[in-house]
Amino acid sequence: MKAYKGFDKDLKCRDFQFEVGKEYTEEKAEMCKCGFHACLYPLDCFSYYPPANSRYCLVEINDIVESKTQDDTKVCGKNIQILKELSLTELTLAAVDYVLDKNDKKMIKSSTGNRASSSSTGNRASSSSTGNRASSSSTGDMASSSSTGDRASSSSTGYMASSSSTGDMASSSSTGDRASSSSTGYMASSSSTGNRASSSSTGDMASSSSTGDMASSSSTGDRASSSSTGSRASSSSTGDMASSSSTGDMASSSSTGNRASSSVSGIGSVAISIGYQSRAKACLGSAICVVERGAWNGKTFPLIGIKSAIVDGETLKADTFYTLKGGEFVEVEDD
Known part of the structure; x- marks a missing residue:
């Protein structure tokens, strides 16, 4: 049976080390005690492994001995195979597909064509719209909304809802x-609001915003931006001149790309920036980590050094961007 499983950042679950491509078997299986566990609905994984510091995989789980209540799709089995690691975007799209596959066909509203629109209201409802300038809206618990086409929009409102726009x-x-939002396309935007929510946007000049405790936001593309608000939230932005911002206690912000920036504004948080001429800033009591890279050598910007420190208000100023030059932090202007 195909299912989805969450892990910690090291691909461990309850201190058991897993590897992608490997198969595991145990003699006994009992819910929450022994054996292997996974979820049929992708976003149910967030209940056990919030997206801020977790990883997710597509798995094959067999010899099922127990399933959870109707409020959760968790299953327990004796045999599991870790098939493939999934990004938040892939997990979101899998959630959309799950809802579409499981819903009664009468509850599905679909519209295909330029400037088309599709709206579905009701628990476990789904809405799909395909076409340029199309729109799709779904309202209801465990609802799903998908829109494919230039200038398309997709909106889903409800617990454990998912929204995808391509x-x-x-x-x-x-x-x-436990909602999830994914947008793929140039100048696309993705927004997810709710505890343990996730937001992923892929495309140059794309933006991604996630609001909620243990929320996660990821944006990939040049000049992209990623913002995550909430305790233990995480924000990641990949692309040249991209920006990543995380607001909330014990949050993390990571920016990968040349001349990118990373910032945090919550107690006990960390801002990491690892690209060429990149920068990071943090509030008082939080930390920054910045790397120094040399000039392009034909293959890469070679790594020269890396340095991290806690912002104390004296050696490092609060809410001030720093880069690394000659192995030392150097203050840079806040554009």
């Missing part, structure tokens, strides 16, 4: 606890 200048919005 197309240039597309937008995707999902509101609800």
